[in-house]
Every structure is written in C-alpha cells, then in structure tokens.
Amino acid sequence: xxxxxxxxxxxxxxxxxxxxxxxxxxxxxxxxxxxxxxxxxxxxxxxxxxxxxxxxxxxxxxxxxxxxxxxxxxxxxxxxxxxxxxxxxxxxxxxxxxxxxxxxxxxxxxxxxxxxxxxxxxxxxxxxxxxxxxxx
Numbered sequence: 001x002x003x004x005x006x007x008x009x010x011x012x013x014x015x016x017x018x019x020x021x022x023x024x025x026x027x028x029x030x031x032x033x034x035x036x037x038x039x040x041x042x043x044x045x046x047x048x049x050x051x052x053x054x055x056x057x058x059x060x061x062x063x064x065x066x067x068x069x070x071x072x073x074x075x076x077x078x079x080x081x082x083x084x085x086x087x088x089x090x091x092x093x094x095x096x097x098x099x100x101x102x103x104x105x106x107x108x109x110x111x112x113x114x115x116x117x118x119x120x121x122x123x124x125x126x127x128x129x130x131x132x133x134x135x136x
Contacts, residue, residue, distance in 0.1 A: 016057045075119045
C-alpha cells in the first residue's frame with residue numbers, strides 16, 4: 001500500500017484537494033460579489049463539483065501514466081472516456097435535481113477548456129524535458 005501511495009495516490013490526492021479548494025473558493029467569492037450569501041444550488045452542487053474534479057484528476061493521472069508515446073493520441077484516448085464519464089454523471093444528476101438548460105454545454109466547455117489547457121502545459125513540459133535530455 002505504501003508503494004501505491006508513493007507512486008501515484010499521494011500526488012492525486014494533493015492535486016484533487018488543491019483544485020477542489022481553489023474552485024470552491026472562487027465559486028464562493030463570485031457568489032458573494034453577486035450578492036448571494038448562500039450557494040443557490042446547495043449541497044448537491046458541491047458534491048457534483050467534487051465528482052467532476054475527481055474525473056479531471058483521474059484524466060490527469062491516466063494521461064501521465066498511460067504508456068502511449070504520442071502525446072496527442074494519448075490526450076484523445078484519455079479525453080473521450082473521461083468526457084463521456086462527465087456527461088454520464090451530469091445525466092445521472094437529473095434524477096437528483098433538475099438540470100440547468102445549459103448543463104451539458106457548460107460541462108463540455110469547462111471540461112474541454114481545462115483539458116486543453118492542461119494538455120498544452122503537458123506538451124510544453126514534455127518538449128522542455130526532451131530538449132534537456134538531448135543536451136545531456
């Protein structure tokens with residue numbers, strides 16, 4: 001168990017906690033700026049955010065650990081099932097609370113945007129690492 005924790009679980013837990021905390025604080029600040037003292041979506045919204053962040057961290061871990069050399073192919077192989085997972089989770093949410101009319105569009109835009117940003121950072125980081133290895 002210690003080996004699993006050191007290999008990938010510790011990093012995943014840290015990433016998850018940091019992202020969830022930042023997103024929750026930003027969301028709360030935006031609501032306060034708009035004059036809302038309470039989250040109009042309530043506790044289900046917090047749990048939904050927690051699961052979506054978990055899907056995103058899972059995608060990150062898959063992308064960094066998957067043994068596919070071509071980074072573009074690896075991104076596509078990770079994006080398709082995790083985006084499907086996010087859509088599936090949003091679909092399941094309709095049985096708990098009514099969805100906003102733009103729920104699927106919102107999750108698509110937010111998830112895809114973040115996925116593209118993280119992918120670009122990963123590609124740049126990979127290129128820098130390759131250049132350093134060539135110089136050695």
